[in-house]
Amino acid sequence: MKGKSTEIIASGYRGDSSKLERYHSINPPVYHASTILFEDYAELKTVGQGQYEGFTYGTxxxxxxxxxxxxxxxxxxxxxxxxxxxxxxxxxxxxxxxxxxxxxxxxxxxxxxxxxxxxxxxxxxxxxxxxxxxxxxxxxxxxxxxxxxxxxxxxxxxxxxxxxxxxxxxxxxxxxxxxxxxxxxxxxxxxxxxxxxxxxxxxxxxxxxxxxxxxxxxxxxxxxxxxxxxxxxxxxxxxxxxxxxxxxxxxxxGLKTLKVRLKQHEVSALELAGWLEGEAAVEAVLHPALVSHPEHHIWRRDFDGASGIFSFVLKPEFDEDAVGRFVDSLEHFGIGYSWGGFKSLVTAGKFAQSDISRYKDRWMIRLNVGLEDVADLRADVQMALSKL
Ligand SMILES: Cc1ncc(COP(=O)(O)O)c(C=O)c1O
Structure with missing residues (x-):
């Protein structure tokens, strides 16, 4: 009789050698493995000889x-x-x-x-x-x-x-x-x-x-x-x-749904970006799909669409306290790094690392436009602008 530990190690998953265990899930299974088992010594030998074509180790x-x-x-x-x-x-x-x-x-x-x-x-x-x-x-x-x-x-x-x-x-x-x-x-x-x-x-x-x-x-x-x-x-x-x-x-x-998600990010971000261009506190909106963007012709020539992240530059009279009030009063935008996710996010900082010197040291706000209803996002940004 085998010991309990031996039994536990031998239990459960046995590969897909039997037809009954074959399981054609629509997405691939996730294998958690460092060790990959070989069939026999002959197969192991081919690894040493550099002739094995399959996976040999988790890396x-x-x-x-x-x-x-x-x-x-x-x-x-x-x-x-x-x-x-x-x-x-x-x-x-x-x-x-x-x-x-x-x-x-x-x-x-x-x-x-x-x-x-x-x-x-x-x-x-x-x-x-x-x-x-x-x-x-x-x-x-x-x-x-x-x-x-x-x-x-x-x-x-x-x-x-x-x-x-x-x-x-x-x-x-x-x-x-x-x-x-x-x-x-x-x-x-x-x-x-x-x-x-x-x-x-x-x-x-x-x-x-x-x-x-x-x-x-x-x-x-x-x-x-x-x-x-x-x-x-x-x-x-x-x-x-x-x-x-x-x-x-x-x-x-994620790739399977990228196209529909990206389209919604694009549409919502463009609506916000276009509207922000007309707001009194805003000096410029930096979004390649806007005709006002200096390289808009390149975007039109080479790109099939836009995504949902862009920045806007505030007029010179607004200082860091004003930026803080804007960011803190947003309800639907999380304050955090990264972008491309379902939730709208905001970050802010001084204009840097750019050759557009006319905005140098000006306060800039970056919006990652998520998948919330765009009317709610716009009302949120409008309310936050009023706190500037
Ligand atoms: C344009 C761009 N490239 C690369 C990265 C780095 O990606 P990761 O966070 O996956 O290391 C980021 C992250 O914010 C990014 O914005």
Missing amino acids: DGSPTQHAFERAMTELEGGYCTKAFPSGLLAITSTLQAFLQHGDHLLICNSCYGPVRRFARDMLDKFGITTSYFPANVGADIEDYITPQTRFILLESPGSNTFELQDVPAVVKVARQHDILTAIDNTWATPLNFRPLEHGVDISIHSVTKYISGHSDVLLGSATINEACYKPFHRMCRALEIFASQDACYLALR
Whole structure:
């Protein structure tokens, strides 16, 4: 007779070897595993010989992770995708894959802030230098390229200030110099902009945002073209990059409803943005889909839609106390970071990291427009403006 502990370990899940246990759920199962079992010694031996084609260990990912990665590859029109534990890790790991000592990196001036910290505190100590280009750059990217420039990191629209780069123009110049390009495509999602179709080599997402959509997942992804495969794959193996299975499951589920959610975010945000343009306290609304946006023609040319996050700049007479009163009196907007989720959120700060100097040091408010009824959101913002 077996001992109780042995019985417990042998009980329950026995794989899907029997037809009776086969279970074709519509979504993939989530496998929680570090150890993957082999059939026999012969199979184990093929692993050692580098000839085994299946999963060998938890860090290889799982069928759930691969299903999510496959979906992203199809949507982005890429060669392959890797899921990362967060959007920031997708960016920083990708940079590590392609840069080495002596290289120069160019980053968009309105990039997601922590990318600057990574360049300053990590890349710099490995002898990789970084400089920043205006967030509305086009063919004039040429002026920022040095003989050491190897990589250009775009983010269009850029964080908080929402300037657009002329991506095809930047790519054309980059290719002439044999420089790789990557873009943070989080704002647009692959539904509204497909960078690889415009010649960008790598498209990166904070899946944390619209794709997962419910503010309860941290995940990133990078989709590459075929030419980038070798160095990218080498980095993924060396760092043993893998993402949480639960996060991949939720992200894949989020993808299925992305289109309808995103449309509602777009419609509600545009209604609020357009109305805010006429409000007396507001100096400017920064939203690429508004005709008043300086790069609106680029958005019209390259994008299939907009998402639900934008900022507005207050008139100079309003100070930090006024901003605090505005933020604290909102009822439907949570005060918190991140975006792309169902709940509306607000953040505020001084205008920074931008080349639009006319707003420098002015107070700016960023709204992540969620899925609440837009009439309620508008009444809320109107009430909060009256407290300024
Ligand atoms: C534009 C952009 N890219 C990347 C990130 C980083 O994503 P994560 O929070 O998944 O690390 C963020 C996060 O706010 C972001 O706004």
